Amino acid sequence: MATLKELAKKDELFSGGHRLCTGCGIPPIVRLILRSANAPVVATTATGCLEVGTTIYPYTAWRIPWIHSAFENAAATISGIETAYKALKKRGKIPKDKEIKFVAFGGDGGTYDIGIQALSGALERGHNFLYVCYDNGAYMNTGIQRSGATPLGAATTTSPAGDVILGKQETRKDLTRIVIAHNVPYAAQASPHNWADLSKKAEKALKIVGPTFLNVISPCPLGWYSKSEESIEAAKVAVDTCYWPLYEVENGVLKITYKPKQKRSIEDWLKMQGRFKHLLKPENKAILDKLQKYIDAEWERLLSLDGKVI
């Protein structure tokens, strides 16, 4: 695995000057993943913050070949690109020794929800690509609407904390498990605060032949109602509370890659974010308890599987 010094020396493939928000988790995730590749990368991005924020014509932040086609089809688009690579290589139109890595980026809306069919199809067909979901827990680009990734109790513009209904009523979809159920060679959860872990996972995912998947938590000051300067800290607390466990499944074996010495209470994470403000009121403790219980159960489940073939 590359050291921080080595990573820093690599070409910057994702230029500054883009229009993503201050404190957005996406740029450090994308930069680090692109730096972790040991071959040229061709990428696609689902409609969303990353696409809108990086390519307002005539500018582009991408110093690699990149395409945006639509919202729900990043996985299908990368399937086509990767297949063209195979076809053209076979026909000698691309040199035999020319290696290219294929990466699709999508937010949680474009991955958990509208893009899940295309993702599932591409995983099943076994294309050689890495899918990266930057999960900020709502449709942030369109203005913070609830998605399948939105945590229980979070207020969004379509699941507001009202007088009667207090934020999102459902627990989030566990997309990483859904991906793992496709028996892909590699899938992992990561966080931008733990750059070494993220980079190692990206490097591994890009090395493995076949479909690989990274689900990366991506703090969003706009939608989380959190402080821009605390984004990386917010990602860390999400991991330390075990809301966002860092683990990987490689060839069927699950491994937790970081175990907090002291698992923190979910309240520590919630209080950093205005979207959970209502959950901290004593009268709404039941929702908070439900969330804590869900997180505890999930963490226990992971601990019970750690090191095992799943």
Place this chain on the structure above:
Amino acid sequence: MAVTMVKKQAGLTGNSAVAYAMKQINPDVCAAYPITPSTQIMEDFSSYVADGKVDTELITAESEHSAMSACIGASAAGARVMTATSSQGLALMWEMLYIASGLRLPIVLANVNRALSAPINIHCDHSDSMGARDSGWIQIYSETVQEAYDNLFQAVRIAESEKVLLPVMVCLDGFITSHAIENISLLEDAEVSQFVGGYKAQHPMLDTDNPVTYGAMTLPDSYIIFKHQQSEAIGRAKDVVVEVGKEFGNRFGREYGLMEKYRLDDADVAIVILSSAAGTTKVAVDELRAKGKKVGLLRPRLFRPFPFKEIADALKSIKAVACLDRVDSFSGFGSPLFNEIRSTLYEFEKRPKVINKIFGLGGRDYKVKDAVGVFEELLKIAETGKVETLIKYITL
């Protein structure tokens, strides 16, 4: 059933002929999803892949939306790409059709025309491709199996022309053409590769030394400029269609143009109709001509871009014209052929009376007597100058 013998003549269904044309073209990538009545195209083609008759990479996508998305990815990557679909499949691709044309990707799609749900119906009408008529795709409609086969080769050339760079949809009628066996003339593989030539994409994404950004976000300062360029490009396609059709004729003896005129030159009245139903109409033309009635037919081959000038020239001296649409633009002022043709003729002071018939939806039979009925109505209009009903369903 996949064709295994190479010979000059073969009895093939429309689907098998299209698949065989695809085999001869041997594109880099195909991505498709099964749907009646076009399924057999990809079944045949899958056999060609499995038997090593082509070295195309096949993506059996999990939906038509993803099939077209994969085509877009593959085409932007620099591959020659083809697919086939019908009806709901084309409808599911809708969003991506606009993106394929907007990104100027020369994808070729065989659309086997089928009605749209609801109620569900697997038989022929043109509601699928007509719904996509403003998606920026070039549309060519085929009357016969032979034509569908020939059109596919021409489509590749038209799409990839540097003057055009747009996707092309070759339409053939579901079941009527797709499942009917016709004895057709086949080209030799070498003739096909000579005609279609190799493909070199201008800005392939796989050229990692020269990175390009496809599909950037555009704001009001630039979006309209891209659309204007796209509009100019599809306009240029008309001449390219003619050039390619002529070259095809010179090489193989079957020339294609913008339209087919059948006993039209001295006609008093005419039917304008697309695809296989033109064959039925021609029988009616012959029957009435034998009785001394001056009737004729115009069959547009190219519907997008619509060759309005040429079609207007062909129709302007006719007294009465009926546009027969195998689709209903619900509560619009008539259906697509009628809209285009009536509006095209408006600029002439002396112009034909134009009426619209909606026929054959969901595979309803369109018989010689139906065409004769329309001609008789047209002859009456030509004589009296009076139109009773402007837009009407027939074959009910």
